[in-house]
Amino acid sequence: MTALIMDLRRNRLLASYVIVGTLFLILVIAGGLLSDRFLTWRNFSNLFQQLIVLGMVSLGQTFVVLMGGIDLAVGALVGALTVFLASFLEWRPDMLWLAIPLSAIIATAIGALNGLMIVVLRVHALIVTLGMGSIIFGATLMYRREPGGSVPNAFADFAYANVGNIPISAIVLVAIFALAGLWLQRTRSGRDIYFAGGDPEAARLNGVHVNKVIILAYAISGLCAAGAAIFLTARTGVGDPRIGAALTLQSITPVVVGGTILAGGRGGVLGTFLGVLLVTTLNNLLNFVNVSSYYQWVIQGLIIIIAVAFNTSGKRR
Amino acid sequence: MSSSVIELSQIVKEYPGVRPLDRVDFAVRPGEIHALLGENGAGKSTLIRVMGGAVAPNSGSITYLGKSVSWRSPKEARTAGIHVIYQELALFPELSVAENILVDAQPTRFGLISGRARHALAAAALKQLGVTIPTHAKVDELPLADQQMVEIAKALVGQTKLLILDEPTAVITGREVDLLFENMRRLRSEGVGIVYVSHRLEEIAEIADRVTILKDGQVVATSPVAALTREAMITKMVGRRLEQVYPARLQAPAQTADVLTVRNLEAGPRVRDVSFSVKAGEIVGLAGMVGSGRTEVAEAIFGTREVKQGSIALEGKPFSKIDPGAAIRFGLGFLTENRKDEGLFLGLPISANIVAPDLGSVTRRGLIDRATERETAMRQMKEFAVAAPSSEVKVGNLSGGNQQKVLFSRWSRIANRLLILDEPTRGVDIGAKVEIYRIIRRLADSGIGVLLISSELQEVVGMSDRVYVMSQGQIVGEIQGEAISEEAIMDLAVRSMDRSRLSVAGGAELVS
Numbered sequence: 112m113t114a115l116i117m118d119l120r121r122n123r124l125l126a127s128y129v130i131v132g133t134l135f136l137i138l139v140i141a142g143g144l145l146s147d148r149f150l151t152w153r154n155f156s157n158l159f160q161q162l163i164v165l166g167m168v169s170l171g172q173t174f175v176v177l178m179g180g181i182d183l184a185v186g187a188l189v190g191a192l193t194v195f196l197a198s199f200l201e202w203r204p205d206m207l208w209l210a211i212p213l214s215a216i217i218a219t220a221i222g223a224l225n226g227l228m229i230v231v232l233r234v235h236a237l238i239v240t241l242g243m244g245s246i247i248f249g250a251t252l253m254y255r256r257e258p259g260g261s262v263p264n265a266f267a268d269f270a271y272a273n274v275g276n277i278p279i280s281a282i283v284l285v286a287i288f289a290l291a292g293l294w295l296q297r298t299r300s301g302r303d304i305y306f307a308g309g310d311p312e313a314a315r316l317n318g319v320h321v322n323k324v325i326i327l328a329y330a331i332s333g334l335c336a337a338g339a340a341i342f343l344t345a346r347t348g349v350g351d352p353r354i355g356a357a358l359t360l361q362s363i364t365p366v367v368v369g370g371t372i373l374a375g376g377r378g379g380v381l382g383t384f385l386g387v388l389l390v391t392t393l394n395n396l397l398n399f400v401n402v403s404s405y406y407q408w409v410i411q412g413l414i415i416i417i418a419v420a421f422n423t424s425g426k427r428r
Numbered sequence: 429m430s431s432s433v434i435e436l437s438q439i440v441k442e443y444p445g446v447r448p449l450d451r452v453d454f455a456v457r458p459g460e461i462h463a464l465l466g467e468n469g470a471g472k473s474t475l476i477r478v479m480g481g482a483v484a485p486n487s488g489s490i491t492y493l494g495k496s497v498s499w500r501s502p503k504e505a506r507t508a509g510i511h512v513i514y515q516e517l518a519l520f521p522e523l524s525v526a527e528n529i530l531v532d533a534q535p536t537r538f539g540l541i542s543g544r545a546r547h548a549l550a551a552a553a554l555k556q557l558g559v560t561i562p563t564h565a566k567v568d569e570l571p572l573a574d575q576q577m578v579e580i581a582k583a584l585v586g587q588t589k590l591l592i593l594d595e596p597t598a599v600i601t602g603r604e605v606d607l608l609f610e611n612m613r614r615l616r617s618e619g620v621g622i623v624y625v626s627h628r629l630e631e632i633a634e635i636a637d638r639v640t641i642l643k644d645g646q647v648v649a650t651s652p653v654a655a656l657t658r659e660a661m662i663t664k665m666v667g668r669r670l671e672q673v674y675p676a677r678l679q680a681p682a683q684t685a686d687v688l689t690v691r692n693l694e695a696g697p698r699v700r701d702v703s704f705s706v707k708a709g710e711i712v713g714l715a716g717m718v719g720s721g722r723t724e725v726a727e728a729i730f731g732t733r734e735v736k737q738g739s740i741a742l743e744g745k746p747f748s749k750i751d752p753g754a755a756i757r758f759g760l761g762f763l764t765e766n767r768k769d770e771g772l773f774l775g776l777p778i779s780a781n782i783v784a785p786d787l788g789s790v791t792r793r794g795l796i797d798r799a800t801e802r803e804t805a806m807r808q809m810k811e812f813a814v815a816a817p818s819s820e821v822k823v824g825n826l827s828g829g830n831q832q833k834v835l836f837s838r839w840s841r842i843a844n845r846l847l848i849l850d851e852p853t854r855g856v857d858i859g860a861k862v863e864i865y866r867i868i869r870r871l872a873d874s875g876i877g878v879l880l881i882s883s884e885l886q887e888v889v890g891m892s893d894r895v896y897v898m899s900q901g902q903i904v905g906e907i908q909g910e911a912i913s914e915e916a917i918m919d920l921a922v923r924s925m926d927r928s929r930l931s932v933a934g935g936a937e938l939v940s
Contacts, residue, residue: 293795296796297795297796297798298791298794298795298796299787299788299791299796302780302784302787302796305773305776305780306773306776306784309773309774309775309776310772310773310774313771313772313773314773315732315752316730316732316752316762316764316771317752317756317784317785318751318752318753318755318756318757318785319753320753376773376775376776377775
């Protein structure tokens with residue numbers, strides 16, 4: 112036990128995992144006490160269904176934050192992609208096989224463009240992605256003001272499908288997170304992301320092409336946004352330009368809650384996964400006890416500030 | 429009952445893995461200049477910070493003006509009359525001289541800051557110092573020496589009982605040093621206690637009354653300055669005799685082929701015309717003042733700085749790519765001057781830092797093999813005596829000397845042809861220094877060419893088989909073997925500067 116405490120004091124990342132895990136348990140127990148329908152398989156199955164959208168955008172955000180940046184365009188991008196998918200599929204419901212890769216390519220390209228602008232124009236990531244988000248949002252509204260479009264039934268069925276009792280979307284999410292973790296920890300390009308985020312100048316002197324790494328990270332964030340949008344469109348059946356409005360901030364919360372520091376170079380996807388689980392469970396519980404969604408905004412804001420404060424406090428000395 | 433301005437007793441300061449202050453006793457009497465001496469990393473800065481309230485000690489007691497105190501903030505110490513002038517000046521570059529001088533004593537009239545009173549007070553303080561600096565000028569626009577005077581003027585406002593100066597003469601010269609000393613003597617005669625930190629032993633003999641020598645966080649001596657010779661001070665400071673510090677140099681000039689040949693290199697404003705060479709197995713020193721362009725030469729060779737003109741050849745083959753990756757593949761290593769900003773990933777473990785430039789060597793089928801990575805790291809750590817419990821400790825938690833050894837562990841794997849070292853022992857203690865010197869010599873003996881850039885003349889003299897002296901972007905001379913001495917290097921560096929000044933004054937171009 113004392114060994115564990117020593118480890119926690121030394122390893123902030125591990126500490127984050129333990130804290131997030133504990134909070135998750137507390138939430139589950141509280142939920143069980145507050146409502147007899149909370150601790151049911153039905154509810155958990157429902158909860159796991161919900162993980163994928165936040166999970167995907169947070170995963171993309173993790174890559175960007177680890178590399179030392181931030182992506183404030185994800186929300187608008189997800190909204191635009193749902194509009195693209197629903198409109199395209201309304202026009203050609205038989206071309207699902209094309210719509211999905213196409214949306215992934217568009218999203219990856221827009222992400223890469225974010226990175227390219229940061230590298231070439233040397234404008235701060237905050238401004239580039241915020242500006243890009245605004246451009247995407249405006250352009251999407253020009254095309255479609257209200258939610259609309261449609262998707263084929265098979266697409267919707269897939270998004271809600273289960274293997275046994277477990278939602279396919281949750282399995283997909285776990286698999287993608289595992290792959291992402293393997294990539295970050297065990298490949299050269301993954302390590303390069305940590306290098307570039309930890310200290311770009313040192314990375315350069317170690318032969319890392321920092322600019323390429325920056326573009327790569329934003330491209331991945333775009334690709335992940337596409338993943339979120341695909342499931343979101345399939346579930347809602349429409350394209351909604353505003354659906355991603357809250358998603359940008361929401362995508363950062365699990366990242367910082369999971370112990371990845373905003374300055375970059377430290378953290379990982381496991382923390383983000385736990386963060387996604389925690390945030391989703393919290394929202395689910397708040398719905399159960401009939402707390403208005405306005406409070407959820409307030410709570411989200413509080414969580415992110417506290418999480419970042421916790422992550423930074425250890426660095427000052 | 430003590431008659432001291434400040435008295436520190438058994439002060440201990442500890443960080444994880446390091447103990448910069450170990451049961452330190454230190455006292456300053458009113459009206460004395462007390463010099464604080466020690467190698468880099470001996471604990472001088474920490475001691476100053478403890479007195480100034482910027483760092484809280486883990487244990488020990490501070491008595492200030494007869495009362496026991498424990499500062500909660502620098503502000504509290506300042507209000508009580510302790511003024512610290514840190515090496516990195518604490519000025520606001522965008523504000524005026526007057527605003528800076530009165531930064532924590534803004535005079536007010538009717539509750540508003542009075543500009544006129546401020547300028548009058550600031551001017552009075554500067555006059556006391558005997559300097560004329562316009563109080564309306566922005567600090568940014570002043571030369572460094574004047575900025576330092578502004579910093580000292582801050583100490584004159586309010587009742588300073590204890591003035592602490594951290595290497596003030598590092599940035600000023602000649603007349604300004606005299607002026608500073610004059611002011612220090614005046615403050616001394618007014619009963620102010622002064623702590624004076626400097627590396628320059630001559631200055632200490634000139635100005636200080638007593639001296640305390642720190643080594644590895646402990647006080648090794650406190651004595652009147654007159655009672656210690658220069659040699660005695662060095663021996664106490666270093667803890668051993670100097671001859672034992674440096675390994676023997678090559679017996680005869682190296683007869684091997686050039687690893688590096690630089691011809692008429694021009695790169696950026698600070699490298700104007702540089703030609704030199706490094707042979708396999710020799711250590712070549714590159715000496716010169718700070719700002720003479722040494723680091724920029726290294727950057728051009730390593731491919732992080734654009735070459736405007738001239739040629740760089742590695743083993744006879746031209747190389748001029750702006751790509752450190754290509755340099756690394758050739759077998760070139762570069763230990764940068766500023767290891768924290770440019771060298772190490774402090775948040776990552778030792779293992780990841782060691783294998784960073786050639787992850788390929790530990791990658792199997794596209795995946796990094798953690799076992800191989802750890803093994804490689806452990807092997808290197810053992811070879812370079814990195815003191816850490818495991819290869820997975822974060823580099824940020826290591827001491828300066830150990831961080832530097834991690835860098836050696838990293839680059840010695842890659843650099844099998846040429847290793848460039850830029851200030852390799854800055855901020856490491858003497859014990860680690862000696863180890864690092866051994867490592868450098870061992871690497872050279874294994875056939876690697878070493879280019880050693882250093883501001884510490886002693887180090888250049890002690891380590892190099894050959895020395896090039898650089899001044900104002902040019903190589904102004906070369907010294908070999910036994911002829912290498914501090915005097916010979918300084919002579920070349922200074923003479924060339926005088927010459928260039930003459931040539932500017934005479935309007936004629938000097939051909940060297």
